[in-house]
Amino acid sequence: MTERIPGLFVTGSDTGVGKSVAAAWLAGHLNARYWKPVQSGLEEESDSMLVARLAGMEAGSVFPETYRLNAPLSPHESARRDGVEIRLEAFRLPDAGDAPLVVEGAGGVLVPLNARDKMVDLMVRLALPVVVVARTALGTINHTLLTLEALRHRKLEVIGVILSGPPNRVNREAIVGFGGVELLAELPWLDPLDRERLAAVAPWDGVAWERLRRRLGR
Numbered sequence: 001m002t003e004r005i006p007g008l009f010v011t012g013s014d015t016g017v018g019k020s021v022a023a024a025w026l027a028g029h030l031n032a033r034y035w036k037p038v039q040s041g042l043e044e045e046s047d048s049m050l051v052a053r054l055a056g057m058e059a060g061s062v063f064p065e066t067y068r069l070n071a072p073l074s075p076h077e078s079a080r081r082d083g084v085e086i087r088l089e090a091f092r093l094p095d096a097g098d099a100p101l102v103v104e105g106a107g108g109v110l111v112p113l114n115a116r117d118k119m120v121d122l123m124v125r126l127a128l129p130v131v132v133v134a135r136t137a138l139g140t141i142n143h144t145l146l147t148l149e150a151l152r153h154r155k156l157e158v159i160g161v162i163l164s165g166p167p168n169r170v171n172r173e174a175i176v177g178f179g180g181v182e183l184l185a186e187l188p189w190l191d192p193l194d195r196e197r198l199a200a201v202a203p204w205d206g207v208a209w210e211r212l213r214r215r216l217g218r
């Protein structure tokens, strides 16, 4: 498929795998805007703030979250504790104009949003092609292949994978080979993690990145 797309949905094989860091890398390289529909946990720096900082984005390039939930828990439980019910109908893809939109999920694809719907149901509603962020460490092959199966089962288009962590050739080749996916980038562990170091990470050398840029009009 090569038609024009308005943006990407960044999901992950798990929580804490580096979705926000990957979203910042994407937003920086694509000069994109960013939206986090569901933020669980408001005590520390929010994902919107982290991405804006790491991508050097102006505040106006970050769309407000639809749900801001207090506890750093699965959205269904965090919402319950706040006395809120997450409703799929409440989500509207923001209009980013000519800029691509990078959307970041919460947790992985099957985390519940309420008593019925999961994150993947929101992904189907938004209908954006998907980027999967995965760890490089042991365990990642299983988690990533399960995530890819769940996405394809719902007919969501998978654009590619971004790996996060110390490079591991064996795991990378297994994910690409068994998953039938392309690699967009391998983000090494950056210490310190800052805007300059993240911007300096080059896309994976292959056709996937250039094809994605064209489809996003970049």
Ligand SMILES: Nc1ncnc2c1ncn2[C@@H]1O[C@H](COP(=O)(O)OP(=O)(O)OP(=O)(O)O)[C@@H](O)[C@H]1O
Residues within 6 Å of the ligand: 012, 014, 015, 016, 017, 018, 019, 020, 021, 022, 047, 105, 106, 107, 164, 165, 187, 188, 189, 190, 191, 193
């Ligand atoms: N490539 C990296 N280099 C250095 N630190 C990283 C990298 N990737 C992730 N981290 C660290 O791990 C933390 C978790 O990463 P990140 O916030 O991107 O995960 P996430 O998948 O977005 O989590 P959540 O499910 O909470 O949205 C980051 O705040 C950062 O400190």
Ligand SMILES: [Mg+2]
Residues within 6 Å of the ligand: 019, 020, 021, 047, 104
């Ligand atoms: Mg995040």
